[in-house]
Amino acid sequence: MDTQSDLDVILEFLEEYHRHNTVSGEEASYWGAGVQEEAKSAEDTTWTQFCWPCQPHSIQASAHPPTCEPSAAPFSQITATGPTHGPQPDFVSSRQLAKHQAAEAGSGRKVRLFHFLFEMLENPAMAHCVSWVPAAEGVFRFSARNKDQLAALWGQRKGNKRPMTYQKMSRALRNYARSGEIFKVKKKLTYQFSEKTLKLLHRRHHGDVTCKPHV
DNA sequence: TCACGCGGGAGAGATA
DNA sequence: ATATCTCTCCCGCGTG
Numbered sequence: 001m002d003t004q005s006d007l008d009v010i011l012e013f014l015e016e017y018h019r020h021n022t023v024s025g026e027e028a029s030y031w032g033a034g035v036q037e038e039a040k041s042a043e044d045t046t047w048t049q050f051c052w053p054c055q056p057h058s059i060q061a062s063a064h065p066p067t068c069e070p071s072a073a074p075f076s077q078i079t080a081t082g083p084t085h086g087p088q089p090d091f092v093s094s095r096q097l098a099k100h101q102a103a104e105a106g107s108g109r110k111v112r113l114f115h116f117l118f119e120m121l122e123n124p125a126m127a128h129c130v131s132w133v134p135a136a137e138g139v140f141r142f143s144a145r146n147k148d149q150l151a152a153l154w155g156q157r158k159g160n161k162r163p164m165t166y167q168k169m170s171r172a173l174r175n176y177a178r179s180g181e182i183f184k185v186k187k188k189l190t191y192q193f194s195e196k197t198l199k200l201l202h203r204r205h206h207g208d209v210t211c212k213p214h215v
Numbered sequence: 216t217c218a219c220g221c222g223g224g225a226g227a228g229a230t231a
Numbered sequence: 232a233t234a235t236c237t238c239t240c241c242c243g244c245g246t247g
Contacts, residue, residue: 171240
């Protein structure tokens with residue numbers, strides 16, 4: 001990092017990303033969309049956060065379908081809150097980029113709650129705790145009976161000293177509304193990944209490429 | 216009335 | 232040392 005200027009890093013990064021986009025037209029437009037501050041901040045967040053410092057080692061990586069099927073459905077009814085434009089490379093700060101790259105290099109930050117939740121959702125063994133809402137898009141629901149079990153797992157994953165509860169976990173979940181990663185659905189125990197979040201989680205989790213967004 | 220889920224605010228801990 | 236991010240904790244409110 002010290003050996004390269006921020007600009008160099010950004011350029012290199014963009015170049016690499018462009019190569020990826022040549023196989024994914026959708027993603028290309030995703031990046032090339034209009035310029036808005038709101039989108040900028042949201043995407044910055046995205047870059048810093050879609051890392052997998054903690055692979056689902058403790059979770060049997062089970063029968064992941066080869067495609068995006070676990071979401072059980074396409075994604076189109078997302079609330080208007082989430083920006084639909086792509087990231088703005090021009091705005092990717094060196095700090096954010098560094099974080100992203102560090103994460104890519106495997107030295108990143110601790111696992112984040114929505115990563116953890118996605119892992120759980122992708123794990124059929126955890127369906128009794130949390131599951132996708134069929135026929136909905138990126139929507140998932142906690143089991144009223146086992147939600148605290150999942151929260152406890154989250155607490156374990158974080159290495160918390162005090163026990164995690166659903167109440168505290170859901171509070172953290174609702175904080176994601178500010179960054180546009182997850183939205184609260186007006187239904188008990190139900191939340192929804194934003195479109196971008198879901199796509200990127202799928203890309204990360206399934207190694208992408210075959211994963212086409214159903215829009 | 217009670218239990219439960221939700222939302223706000225403040226603060227802690229980790230990271231850059 | 233400082234700023235920022237991401238929770239964690241506590242409290243109060245609304246609803247069934």
